[in-house]
Amino acid sequence: MTTQTDITYVRGACPHDCPDTCATITEVQDGHAIRFYADKEHPITKGWLCAKVRPYLERVYDPHRLTYPVRRVGPKGSGQWERISWDAAIDEITTRWKRIIAEHSAAAILPYSYSGTLGLLQLAVCNTRLWNRMGASGLERAICGAAAEAATEATLGARWSPDPTDVLHSNLVLIWGHNPASTNPHFMPLLREAQKQGTHVIVIDPRRTLTARSANEHIQPRPATDGALALGMLHVIFSEALHDEPWLEANSVGWRELHDRALQYPPTRVAEITSLSEATIIDLARRYATTKPALLKTADGIQRHGNGGQTFRALCCLPAVVGQIGVRGGGLFYSTSGYVKWNAGAVGHATECPPIPRIVNMNRLGAALTGEVQGPPIMSLFVFCANPVTSTPNAGLIVKGMQREDLFTVVHELFMTDTAQYADIVLPATSQLEHVDLHKAYGHRYLQYNHAAIPAPGEAKSNWDVMRLLAQGMGYDEPWLQESAEDVLRGILDTTRTNNPHLQGVTLERLQAEGTVPLFFSPEQEIPFADGHFPTPSGKVELRCDALAQNGFDPLPSYTSPLEFQQHTNGYNDTLMLISGASHHFVSSSMANQPSLMAREGQPFVEINPADAAARGITHGDKVVVENTRGWCELQAMVTDDVPPGVAVAPKGPWAQHTTAQRNINWTTPDTLADLAGQSTFHSNIVQIRRAL
Ligand SMILES: Nc1nc2c(c(=O)[nH]1)N[C@H]1C(S)=C(S)[C@@H](COP(=O)(O)OP(=O)(O)OC[C@H]3O[C@@H](n4cnc5c(=O)[nH]c(N)nc54)[C@H](O)[C@@H]3O)O[C@H]1N2
Ligand SMILES: Nc1nc2c(c(=O)[nH]1)N[C@H]1C(S)=C(S)[C@@H](COP(=O)(O)OP(=O)(O)OC[C@H]3O[C@@H](n4cnc5c(=O)[nH]c(N)nc54)[C@H](O)[C@@H]3O)O[C@H]1N2
Ligand code: SF4
Ligand SMILES: [Mo]
Numbered sequence: 040m041t042t043q044t045d046i047t048y049v050r051g052a053c054p055h056d057c058p059d060t061c062a063t064i065t066e067v068q069d070g071h072a073i074r075f076y077a078d079k080e081h082p083i084t085k086g087w088l089c090a091k092v093r094p095y096l097e098r099v100y101d102p103h104r105l106t107y108p109v110r111r112v113g114p115k116g117s118g119q120w121e122r123i124s125w126d127a128a129i130d131e132i133t134t135r136w137k138r139i140i141a142e143h144s145a146a147a148i149l150p151y152s153y154s155g156t157l158g159l160l161q162l163a164v165c166n167t168r169l170w171n172r173m174g175a176s177g178l179e180r181a182i183c184g185a186a187a188e189a190a191t192e193a194t195l196g197a198r199w200s201p202d203p204t205d206v207l208h209s210n211l212v213l214i215w216g217h218n219p220a221s222t223n224p225h226f227m228p229l230l231r232e233a234q235k236q237g238t239h240v241i242v243i244d245p246r247r248t249l250t251a252r253s254a255n256e257h258i259q260p261r262p263a264t265d266g267a268l269a270l271g272m273l274h275v276i277f278s279e280a281l282h283d284e285p286w287l288e289a290n291s292v293g294w295r296e297l298h299d300r301a302l303q304y305p306p307t308r309v310a311e312i313t314s315l316s317e318a319t320i321i322d323l324a325r326r327y328a329t330t331k332p333a334l335l336k337t338a339d340g341i342q343r344h345g346n347g348g349q350t351f352r353a354l355c356c357l358p359a360v361v362g363q364i365g366v367r368g369g370g371l372f373y374s375t376s377g378y379v380k381w382n383a384g385a386v387g388h389a390t391e392c393p394p395i396p397r398i399v400n401m402n403r404l405g406a407a408l409t410g411e412v413q414g415p416p417i418m419s420l421f422v423f424c425a426n427p428v429t430s431t432p433n434a435g436l437i438v439k440g441m442q443r444e445d446l447f448t449v450v451h452e453l454f455m456t457d458t459a460q461y462a463d464i465v466l467p468a469t470s471q472l473e474h475v476d477l478h479k480a481y482g483h484r485y486l487q488y489n490h491a492a493i494p495a496p497g498e499a500k501s502n503w504d505v506m507r508l509l510a511q512g513m514g515y516d517e518p519w520l521q522e523s524a525e526d527v528l529r530g531i532l533d534t535t536r537t538n539n540p541h542l543q544g545v546t547l548e549r550l551q552a553e554g555t556v557p558l559f560f561s562p563e564q565e566i567p568f569a570d571g572h573f574p575t576p577s578g579k580v581e582l583r584c585d586a587l588a589q590n591g592f593d594p595l596p597s598y599t600s601p602l603e604f605q606q607h608t609n610g611y612n613d614t615l616m617l618i619s620g621a622s623h624h625f626v627s628s629s630m631a632n633q634p635s636l637m638a639r640e641g642q643p644f645v646e647i648n649p650a651d652a653a654a655r656g657i658t659h660g661d662k663v664v665v666e667n668t669r670g671w672c673e674l675q676a677m678v679t680d681d682v683p684p685g686v687a688v689a690p691k692g693p694w695a696q697h698t699t700a701q702r703n704i705n706w707t708t709p710d711t712l713a714d715l716a717g718q719s720t721f722h723s724n725i726v727q728i729r730r731a732l
Contacts, residue, residue, distance in 0.1 A: 348715020
């Protein structure tokens with residue numbers, strides 16, 4: 040019998056792409072994780088984990104975990120593999136790469152990764168060091184929030200946000216195109232508490248989401264018309280003189296031009312664009328301008344449209360115009376990730392490497408693999424921390440590219456994902472319980488250390504260990520390609536701390552001992568921008584942004600319908616606008632192979648309004664085909680008025696291999712890029728839906 044004292048308690052951090060970055064505890068006995076739960080001492084994530092990560096040991100001990108390297112023996116995608124040793128795998132990969140480099144240059148090698156983990160070591164360092172040294176193609180990491188990031192930085196200068204608990208000071212919270220009940224769950228108890236104190240909560244989302252259900256008001260604009268809605272609000276605010284002129288005069292650039300721009304968006308016009316009533320637009324504007332403090336909380340979902348950049352610019356302008364920036368309980372809550380930007384030199388050592396030969400936009404992976412590249416063709420793809428066949432737009436084209444006989448694909452994964460299925464070599468990866476990492480959050484202002492709690496299963500290796508082996512195999516002898524995990528983290532932390540005041544007093548030793556460490560804020564920095572300093576070129580809020588103009592972008596926010604929508608003018612009788620946001624029980628495609636969570640999420644589905652269903656002879660539960668010129672998939676129809684007529688919703692995440700037709704919603708999503716920063720446009724997706732035969 041074992042006693043309590045045989046149990047060790049190991050501190051960790053949830054690594055998934057979620058703003059909460061929960062602090063975790065793993066109880067380990069005899070090298071085995073026996074319990075996994077939230078660290079109740081974390082001030083924001085408190086004592087609970089979300090539904091997705093609560094059963095994490097099911098994922099860690101899943102019998103389907105990959106535990107040794109395999110090499111393809113049948114045709115691509117046939118699922119025929121043979122076991123090989125790590126030595127043989129590294130040798131084959133590096134031999135192939137040396138040949139490709141000799142023949143085509145290193146630009147022919149494309150590393151592809153995104154957000155399987157958000158760790159500093161296992162993601163950021165592994166994204167950069169080896170590939171920089173090699174001179175491989177770079178990846179434009181624009182699948183998620185590139186337009187929002189660029190718009191926020193252009194307007195305010197930095198991605199800074201208040202402490203989430205400041206919502207308790209808000210009297211109004213606008214949750215705009217964001218579904219925190221699923222995607223940022225630890226914000227919800229705080230919002231609920233604020234609501235109990237009388238805070239008015241408005242959700243702006245075409246879909247009646249879990250978050251919208253508990254709001255005081257739910258406003259449902261037509262998709263991708265939020266830029267017009269925001270400009271319409273500005274029209275009302277300026278014409279009723281509800282703007283904060285002294286603040287704008289002192290702290291902003293271009294408010295009069297923004298005022299003139301807003302004049303083009305009277306409520307009558309905006310009502311027509313958004314399908315909202317004029318009264319709704321006017322009431323929303325008046326309430327936003329007169330209820331203070333007012334917090335605008337948003338995330339990335341809203342900007343995955345053709346006009347996502349301009350839309351996000353308009354959103355960023357709103358809090359400034361009503362004088363809510365630098366006010367406790369007010370302002371913009373988008374992301375806290377700008378407080379710590381890890382020193383790029385220490386992370387990637389790029390200055391010691393050849394220049395990056397070209398950058399491939401990750402949203403156009405299929406196009407790139409099938410020939411759309413400048414310079415040499417892509418001859419090798421190395422995928423880790425990503426599952427592009429499931430999660431990247433226009434997935435049918437990606438599969439086509441991955442089937443190329445002359446493409447050498449390596450996938451480093453925990454599971455045999457839809458992407459790994461098309462690899463030539465699959466390498467087994469560790470889970471968060473089996474490796475070390477350091478995490479910053481994008482939804483709060485704490486850092487977290489993740490200790491390894493248990494040994495890796497079988498021969499699984501961490502990303503960093505694989506990078507080190509690959510570097511050796513390539514014959515690269517730079518010491519920064521062989522450092523220990525701890526030395527990498529210490530080096531980056533120490534270098535970044537020299538010019539980042541928020542890291543004052545934050546050492547690796549402290550992180551290792553305490554697990555969760557708050558970022559440091561002086562009283563003037565505590566509320567974002569309260570000191571009146573904006574790290575923009577002008578030092579002010581740039582409502583008119585000349586830097587954007589220099590890049591050929593409209594310097595003032597504006598509204599244009601996404602191209603995909605403009606091309607379908609035949610109204611709602613035939614086509615639907617399909618949004619594919621977050622699933623409640625998965626994080627992108629991660630966890631979407633976990634039996635208990637698949638059971639809770641149910642069959643992959645598409646929500647359709649009763650009127651649209653009736654017009655197509657579709658009844659609740661029918662198998663339907665969702666299709667357009669890019670591709671199709673089969674889903675189960677959920678007939679519901681949670682979506683308005685003309686709009687359909689099919690959450691992202693389900694794996695193609697779990698469906699009879701071997702495809703998911705990303706067979707239909709566009710790989711068109713948005714107006715800013717090469718952003719993905721998943722939600723500007725026009726489809727037709729019919730009953731499956
Ligand atoms: N449970 C869960 N949590 C997650 C994730 C997950 O997959 N599952 N993914 C993580 C990741 S990668 C990210 S980036 C974040 C994203 O976090 P969120 O942005 O909160 O999530 P999304 O579901 O992508 O989009 C939010 C909402 O935008 C709405 N929306 C779409 N188009 C429009 C529009 O034109 N106008 C308006 N007003 N609303 C619109 C959708 O209906 C959706 O409800 O969540 C993270 N957290
Ligand atoms: N239709 C539609 N699709 C979308 C979106 C949408 O709104 N609509 N949203 C997009 C967004 S916001 C995002 S961020 C992307 C995310 O897209 P991806 O970054 O591709 O995320 P996942 O699909 O979760 O795949 C991550 C993979 O990494 C693996 N992994 C986890 N940890 C490790 C590790 O330590 N090492 C290695 N080697 N592998 C690991 C996991 O097992 C998982 O298979 O999806 C996008 N896809
Ligand atoms: S997915 Fe988000 S809410 Fe869930 S445990 Fe991880 S960080 Fe916490
Ligand atoms: Mo994302």
